[in-house]
Amino acid sequence: MTLVQENTEGMTEVLRTESLAKRFGAVTALRDVSLTLRRGEVLGLIGDNGAGKSTLVKLLCGFHQPDSGRILLDGEEVTLKSVRQARSLGIDIVYQDLALINELSVFHNMFLGREHIGFARLLSNRRMRKLATEHLDSMGVRIPSVDVEVAKLSGGQRQAIAVARSVYTRSRILLLDEPLAAMGAKEGALILDLVSDLKARGEVSIVIIAHNHAQILEVCDRVNLLQHGTITFDKATADTSLQELTDLVVEEYRRARIRGESQ
Structure with a gap:
């Protein structure tokens, strides 16, 4: 699939990854991930289970280290060797199990x-x-x-x-790994309101992983789709729709089913 990317010229980047790759033995979790996060922005990260979303945020918080590629913070390349080091640089993660x-x-x-x-x-x-x-x-x-x-x-x-x-x-960079998983509408609304309040302050840049596309469109400025270990879609939420995001996922399911039937 061809990468669709919005024009964001002039916006300040706080975080960038270039061609990140990560393997676990014979399994390739990430193959070529280039991502940008702007100051004060909320970026939604979507994709099927196993697409590499959690692996990506674990690279960004220092829990794992990439096999290749670069991570740049405020334009300077950094090597994140641990979660503690990432936190000292202002990058923190909130896992689904919360710690x-x-x-x-x-x-x-x-x-x-x-x-x-x-x-x-x-x-x-x-x-x-x-x-x-x-x-x-x-x-x-x-x-x-x-x-x-x-x-x-x-x-x-x-x-x-x-x-x-x-x-x-x-x-100053907050990574939220499935913060809305297994929550009812009332509890999910509490977290969405909190993210919206943080966005309004403009002090924190956020990457949020979620499966609910409607919630992504509600709270995020931009959405990235991760498929087969690489980002294939990058667009402002104002320029996309629930239908477009749904169609992308349905098309991926269709391709996977065809591949499975041909094997």
């Missing part, structure tokens, strides 16, 4: 690994509670209390806490 500790309170999860220490080297719970409350309120994240255990929150609220934690640590 939250269910038995801990919201405010303890907000500062997990970055705890505030007070007198006699004890945890400064009062300060962390106050800062967590102020930050969540400023982002419009509504929960019963920052003292409640994360396990008692809804799926949408837990996802919001994970996103808020990344924003609090001044991440």
Whole structure:
């Protein structure tokens, strides 16, 4: 399929990949991925299961390293050797499983690994509670209390806490891997509203993986389609439609079925 790409001349790029490839033994997960993310932009990444979406964001957050290709941050090539290093450069990822500790309170999860220490080297719970409350309120994240255990929150609220934690640590590139998976309409709307609020601030650039094309069109500025380890479609959401995205996926299913029948 021919790559369709919008004209974005003049927009500031914060992240670029050039010809990224990644193999796991005999399996080629990514073969030639060139992607751009602009400052303050929300980029939707779609594609069938196994297309390489999660592998791509794991390269961007330092969890995996590419076999070939380049990653450029603010125009400078970087080698992301670990998740910690990527975070130090302002790149963070929120996985579907969130990496939250269910038995801990919201405010303890907000500062997990970055705890505030007070007198006699004890945890400064009062300060962390106050800062967590102020930050969540400023982002419009509504929960019963920052003292409640994360396990008692809804799926949408837990996802919001994970996103808020990344924003609090001044991440400027946020990678959301299936944040809407297995959520009902109400919980999904909470996350979409949060992403929309972050976009309005213009302080964070976001890559969001999702299967629901309507949600992608609602919240994203641009959409990329990943097929067989490479990006085959790059277009502003304002210039595409649910029908076009659906047709692309249906055509891919049709091609896969024909290939299967011919083997």
